[in-house]
Amino acid sequence: MSVDAPAAPVTAAGGDTGLVAAADRLRLLAALHAPAADTGRALSREVTEAIREAGFARHFVAARFGGSEGTFAELTDAVVSVGQGCAASAWCASLAAYSARFASHLPEEGHQALWGASPDTVVATGLMPAGRARAVDGGWKVTGRWSYVSGIDFADWVMLCAAVPGGEGPPRLRFFTLPRGTYTVQETWDSVGMRATGSHTVVVDDVLVPAHLSFDRADMLSGRNATSGVPAHNVPFQAVGGLTFIAPVVGAALGALTACAGSVTGRRRNETAELTVVRASGRIDAARALVGQNAEVLDGRLFTPEHMARNERNATYAAESLREAVTLLVGAAGTGGLGEEHALQRFWRDITSAASHVALQYDTAARKNYSAVLLGPAE
Incomplete structure (x- = not known):
């Protein structure tokens, strides 16, 4: 069994920047290097250069500096794709893109310092x-x-x-x-x-x-950007709702699903294992849909309190669902899935670690704001 990579989306401006196609190629390279990166605790230079060359760092950079001015949906699909090969590579690729978006709040002279020579500054x-x-x-x-x-x-x-x-x-x-x-x-x-x-x-x-x-x-939190008219540079921080961090986890869960499916064969394939894999796949697909919904809110500029709070809820709920999914997959694969050379155990560890990020916790990122949407303000 294999999980198909997401199809390339169309950007809000009507054109595909090519990031998803580049991410699909990066996914293969990152997967090849993932075991060594995990044991060596560092991405290889070949992978980090590929992240840069794929266009992640330039994705939100202004076109006047040679940047892509891309959409949140396209970036999300690209990060998910890379995550299927290596969660750590996807995490760094995602942060390279979002960090440039944060830096757009610098004054104009700061823009020149960062991107005057190249839009691919990490x-x-x-x-x-x-x-x-x-x-x-x-x-x-x-x-x-x-x-x-x-x-x-x-x-x-x-x-x-x-x-x-x-x-x-x-x-x-x-x-x-x-x-x-x-x-x-x-x-x-x-x-x-x-x-x-x-x-x-x-x-x-x-x-x-x-x-x-x-x-x-305060400028980043509010989304007010006096130095840039690029839509993606004028987005309230709350609206992003953990998208930076949850997209790599979705990709890792899809990678775990593929790795598990390769293990559930022979004596391991039985009704219990099959049902477990199906249940896990449902959780992964649901999380992926919620993450896609968050990107749609951002690209559609639906910055109402309700939409922004829902984005926070979506990201935290997706993290919870993906933790549950990978636990199911490890159970279905059995002891063999936990072998040092098996990709499933790496995805399991990566998802567990990534989902512990503060931006993906209900108590700190979602409970207060979305409960007010559902129940009204607390008395």
Whole structure:
């Protein structure tokens, strides 16, 4: 049994950027390198260059810099495709695209710094606030440590969120963008799954960041982008609803389904195993449909509180369903599916690790907002 890759979608502008076709080729390469990437805890240079060449980093970059100005639906299909071969490769590909979208909130001079020479600049992002910054002449001095910065090993720049003390009330939060060479990386990523994402710790020690390489976090949250008229650059953060992180997991689950189907043969094939695989496939298809719905909301610019809260619910529910699905698949495959050389056990570990991301948890990402949609505001 094999799972067909998604067909190439048509972008909102009426043209296919070619990302899905490139992703289908990348899927094969990533699958070939996946066992070594897992044991070596890093993507090969061949795969990271292929991620760049496929067009993930340029997908949301403005056309005036040679970028694709692509849609969320096309990116989602491409990430799902890569995930069928290697979840870690899909995770890094997804973040390369979404990090460029975040960086679009920089002032115009910042755009020139990142993409003036090439639209394929790879940006890694530390979304969680850490460290601190202080205003100085010409910009900011930044210091701190940021954990879980995926893809930092092959990024050209890193974008980090830090607090700016001053005045009454809580500190303001800003993003600061630093080129490779101005920060150090500590290899701290030791998760049992998604080993090859290189989600290490970035350390910055009193580095000057020019004003044009910083922006207020509130701009990203609201989706207001005064420096760009590209539709994908003007999207509320809540509306994305975990799409960045759940699309690779959908792909990994499809990969797990294919791997399991190859194991359920001979004595392993019986009514119980067949029913288990069918049940798992239903959960995967349901999750895939919900993730596709999220992309439709973004491309359709349906930024109502109801749609945005549903996107959060969709991503978290999909993560739950995919965890359940891969557990069923491991049970159907039996002991053989857990062998060191079997792809199923790698997908199982990757899905378990990826689904633990804070953006895919009901309590932190979906409960409050969607319960208000269903039940009204809490009294």
